[in-house]
Amino acid sequence: MHELSVTEKILDIVLKHARVNHVRKVISITLIIGEMSDLENEWIQHYFDYLSKDTVAAGAVLKIEKVPIVLKCNLCGQTMEIRREEIGGTCCSGCGKAGDFSIISGREYYIKEMEAE
Amino acid sequence: MSSVKLIEVKEAIMSDNDAAANDLRKRLSREKTFLVNLMASPGAGKTSLLLRTLAALKPDFNMAVIEADIDSVVDAEKIAATGVPSVQLRTGGFCHLDAAMVVKGLEAIDTASANLVFIENVGNLVCPAEFDTGAAMDIMILSVPEGDDKPLKYPLMFSKCRALLVNKIDLLPYSDFDMILFKQRVYQINAGIRIFEVSCTSGEGITDWTEWLKQSVNRFLEKP
Ligand SMILES: Nc1nc2c(ncn2[C@@H]2O[C@H](COP(=O)(O)OP(=O)(O)O)[C@@H](O)[C@H]2O)c(=O)[nH]1
Numbered sequence: 387m388h389e390l391s392v393t394e395k396i397l398d399i400v401l402k403h404a405r406v407n408h409v410r411k412v413i414s415i416t417l418i419i420g421e422m423s424d425l426e427n428e429w430i431q432h433y434f435d436y437l438s439k440d441t442v443a444a445g446a447v448l449k450i451e452k453v454p455i456v457l458k459c460n461l462c463g464q465t466m467e468i469r470r471e472e473i474g475g476t477c478c479s480g481c482g483k484a485g486d487f488s489i490i491s492g493r494e495y496y497i498k499e500m501e502a503e
Numbered sequence: 504m505s506s507v508k509l510i511e512v513k514e515a516i517m518s519d520n521d522a523a524a525n526d527l528r529k530r531l532s533r534e535k536t537f538l539v540n541l542m543a544s545p546g547a548g549k550t551s552l553l554l555r556t557l558a559a560l561k562p563d564f565n566m567a568v569i570e571a572d573i574d575s576v577v578d579a580e581k582i583a584a585t586g587v588p589s590v591q592l593r594t595g596g597f598c599h600l601d602a603a604m605v606v607k608g609l610e611a612i613d614t615a616s617a618n619l620v621f622i623e624n625v626g627n628l629v630c631p632a633e634f635d636t637g638a639a640m641d642i643m644i645l646s647v648p649e650g651d652d653k654p655l656k657y658p659l660m661f662s663k664c665r666a667l668l669v670n671k672i673d674l675l676p677y678s679d680f681d682m683i684l685f686k687q688r689v690y691q692i693n694a695g696i697r698i699f700e701v702s703c704t705s706g707e708g709i710t711d712w713t714e715w716l717k718q719s720v721n722r723f724l725e726k727p
């Protein structure tokens with residue numbers, strides 16, 4: 387799994403912002419992750435605890451906010467939220483057609499904010 | 504006592520890799536090298552497809568292959584036997600390639616003369632989806648025995664590829680793979696994707712794929 391290298395990237399970004407903001411200690415970090423991505427909460431925290439030892443981010447809690455998959459019908463403009471298992475199994479709730487959608491959300495992969503002192 | 508403050512970060516987790524990938528794409532665009540990132544599960548047919556594709560396009564392009572699949576020493580040998588230069592990347596058990604690793608792999612390739620380079624990415628449908636390699640085109644293989652439900656399990660991968668090769672269609676008569684349902688699932692999260700039904704064993708459907716790729720590469724090479 388790619389959690390280890392992802393965690394390294396998260397830590398790098400967090401430490402950069404900690405420096406700029408003259409932070410003494412990072413308390414929590416909020417990640418925004420779309421439902422299309424796989425990111426195991428448990429592993430991320432585990433790796434983070436390991437990698438952040440001896441930094442201002444040691445002990446920080448990672449919070450993951452999941453963003454649902456939202457499709458927009460290219461024919462009638464209707465948007466709808468679906469679960470992964472529903473991919474391909476749903477028709478547009480506006481016009482009833484099954485074919486032509488754009489992904490509006492569900493691919494998010496970023497750090498939203500951090501609490502620090 | 505110090506007070507707790509909220510710091511807005513709003514930064515993509517992959518921002519450094521995304522930047523490296525964009526730099527590489529710009530460089531390869533200047534050097535007129537079309538980089539194709541091939542992703543699939545282990546055993547789906549990445550090496551088999553490369554062998555077919557290299558054979559078909561040998562008269563048209565100056566090609567090279569970056570091998571990154573974990574146990575692909577054999578694959579590298581098979582590719583070498585075609586006469587197309589290949590580089591074996593040491594991924595150290597990594598589950599994916601990132602742009603920096605691709606840059607390293609390209610060092611061993613003469614990109615000034617190569618105009619079509621393939622990456623055989625690590626066999627995995629999850630991790631490579633998150634890492635932009637700097638390729639001009641992402642493509643994937645899904646083989647019939649893997650089942651028609653894979654777009655539900657790995658939506659990100661299916662949503663980011665320009666082309667999808669459904670391989671091992673020679674096995675369709677022995678499987679419950681529902682091609683219509685499968686395509687419906689794929690199109691719902693990627694309306695613009697090109698789907699090719701192929702068999703690397705029998706060669707069925709390969710020409711449709713290689714002709715389409717050839718046109719895509721030519722368009723890229725002819726861009727001013
Ligand atoms: N029946 C069938 N087998 C195939 C086809 N393409 C590849 N294979 C077999 O699938 C296995 C794995 O193929 P390979 O190209 O090494 O997959 P990779 O791990 O993705 O590089 C090999 O035994 C191939 O001979 C196909 O179209 N039909």
Ligand SMILES: [Mg+2]
Pocket residue numbers: 549550551572575578623
């Ligand atoms: Mg292989």
Ligand SMILES: [Zn+2]
Pocket residue numbers: 459460461462463464478479480481482483
């Ligand atoms: Zn509609």
